[in-house]
Amino acid sequence: MFAFINIIRTNLIFFIPMVLVGVVLLGEVPVASKLVHGGLEMIGAVVGAVLAIWLLIEIPILMG
Secondary structure: OOOOOOOOHHHHHHHHHHHHHHHHHHHOOOOOOHHHHHHHHHHHHHHHHHHHHHHHHHHHHHHO
């Protein structure tokens, strides 16, 4: 079901910014606790990584 993902330079060029976008987007949520803020940044990194992996799997399938 899932295609094998080759970890090559072009994939990492796409993967790393997606993780950073997740960190920035969820890191900007205003919360009172630094612990919650750090947790949101971690969740953002994981969500960004999952979206990047999903897109790297789906793009070749959609291209034909």
